[in-house]
Amino acid sequence: MIKTKLCDLIGIEYPVFQGGMAWTATGELAAAVSEAGGLGIIGAGQAPADWLRQEIHKIKKVTNKPYGVNVMLMSPFVEDVMQVIVEERVPVITTGAGNPGKYIPMLKEVGTKIIPVVASVALARRLEKAGVDALIAEGMESGGHIGEISTLPLVPQVVDAVSIPVIAAGGIYDGRGMVAALALGAEGVQMGTRFMCAEECTISSKVKEMILKAKDRDTVVTGRSTGHPVRCLGNKLTREFEQLEKEGTDPEVLEKMGAGKLRLAMVEGDTQNGSVMSGQIAGAVQKIEPAATIIQDVMQGSERELARLSQRFGR
């Protein structure tokens, strides 16, 4: 089985992270992924600190294996969330939608590994200097809040710019994606969209059905005019949003319109008026299956793919 520096750094069996998706990656999903040998990550999103503590306790009841928390740096509760992470001695945090620089010293003090998501080489360089343990280079194929560069050009440029381990994210779904990521110099992968269709993922079944039905061209990016581009499956909300953006609507009005819409989709199951954040790989996701099966499929598929490449091109 493929082992990388990332496995040793964190103490996991397989170099597979489950993306810490807001309103989606709860303690149930993260526990299942960690127990299966990957890294399960709770998505703190914009939830209050008490909610996070409760989800961490769910994981601790199920498994002693390492797990993580994703901190969405634009959250109004970010300070309290960091406090809970320190108090609960969370083994790993990932961060998104900003620069986590100012929190690095307090996390290092308690031994929490810090793995920010970056969408550019410049931020990757800055964060390596600030002392982070690894980086997730996330291409704009991903769902949710995205940068501007695709995975294929982003990952090798980040790998060449830093000497800490890099995890590839964006558009990865199976063993082929894992082998491609390793070829680009990554030490592992993070997957979000496929784990949304894990049995243990507690989101509305209506969202899961929408992902299963999605085709390759079904995601759209809205919010470029507000400076916060977000990739979602196209629906009534994205069509309204696109129309307002075309009309030059004030970014503040658009930002307000987006508030609460992710929860509306994921928790309430409103797939027309809610924000169904999903990556471009949604078109490939064909079934609902246990998290452990997803991880085994990625790892066995990687072995198969390596053997095939070696047979075809090896000397």
Ligand code: TUI
């Ligand atoms: O964070 C994500 N994806 C997300 S967060 C989210 S919840 C949300 N709620 C309200 C508004 C927007 C989102 C849904 N999906 N991915 C990681 C990620 N981080 N992608 C891009 C970035 C990023 C972007 C700019 C990281 C840093 C950055 O600039 C920081 C700086 O200071 O240069």
